[in-house]
Amino acid sequence: MLPSSFEYHRPESLEEAYQLLAQYGDDGKVLAGGQSLIPVMKLRLATPGHIVDISRLSLDQIDESGDMLSVGALARHRDLERSDVIKAGYPVMATAAPLISDPVVRNLGTIGGSLCHADPAGDWGSVMLALGASVVIGSPRGERELPISEFLVDTFTTALEPDEILTQVKVPKASGSFGGTYLKLERKVGDFASVAVATHLSLSNGTIGRAGIALTAVGSKNIQATDAEASLAGAEPTEDAFAEAGRLAAEASSPVGDVRGSEDYKRHVVDVYVRRGLARALESARAA
């Protein structure tokens, strides 16, 4: 399958990339790892006239400084999967990375590309919602920073303007005892999630400080289960509290029945995965 014809640009700097995007407007599209964009172009669901390939720009850092992790938009899933910094301090990311698509796709796919694609079945969106991350967006007008919850607008829709590029993801470092995990139900390696759930828990003097819960593939975008999160803030981390959070998260989901399962089944998986994820997060928080 061939995409429709396009002109190919390979800018050597971000400034040049912004200029190209400004020039071509809605007809321009940024190419990073290409693992979502190229399939969509081959199916002719997207037919951009101009491709701006930013993949050779130096934007792939994974740096922790102070209480913030900075991940360059072009960091590949494989780099995140292998990063010692992430393994040491960001368990939700560390458990999600090896579950994204398959190992060959992870060699090319990038975190920024995945977030900008804004597929409701995308994994990084939920991970970042659970961690309270934000994104840095560059344009000819300078930089702006947005919470991930405001960046992900709807299915395949983000807050990016046509001449803007996501350059960096910023993840706050959790302090004290914390834990987290990403649980994903998939029919086979490389399939889209049937359901996936990101959970993060920080403890403060034995009670829950912050809980982060976000859901994949059960709505029009990655869903932050805010009611479930609020029910846990300040609470004792008990089985009952986790059960209530599971119930609230399932209520916040709006899955569609398809070949991967019925609506009821998927909602039930949300409930189970939230409870199970929180229990695992608690276990590792207490072990830390």
Place this chain on the structure above:
Amino acid sequence: MEITVKVNGADRTADVEPRLLLAHLIREEFGLTGTHMGCDTTSCGACTVLLDGRPVKSCTVFGVQADGREVTTVEGLLEGGQLHPIQTAFKEEHGLQCGFCTPGMMLTGTVLLAENPNPTDEEVRWAISGQICRCTGYMNIVKAIQAAGKAMSETTEDAAASVAS
């Protein structure tokens, strides 16, 4: 657009449309038909080649993205007319039936073995989990990759021993 790609160690130049996929560039422009086109939807991994040493699905890369970079295909495994140890191992361990997934499986196998010369079943299965064998002959693919790892370590040890003596 004119591009130059280092294919199996030699620079190749082609004038291509930007929408041409790397798989088609390799097969049709460079005439290397060992790279197989399977699903054409990023699922099966039959078209796997190495781009700058890492396995990628060449149906999901534009040829122009390989400009100035290195591509290794199954044809590049042959060294001086001799089969690469992984090719020998696939032959001896019956690591192929129809042969369609084999080029990609062998390339991914070499990358795994370079990092981990003695992988467990589980580690091999994870490494090839982006690639489908339509004959479902996974057991012998796993065995072949492990046998190649063993053969390559022994060769290295022999070489080290002969240098030492």
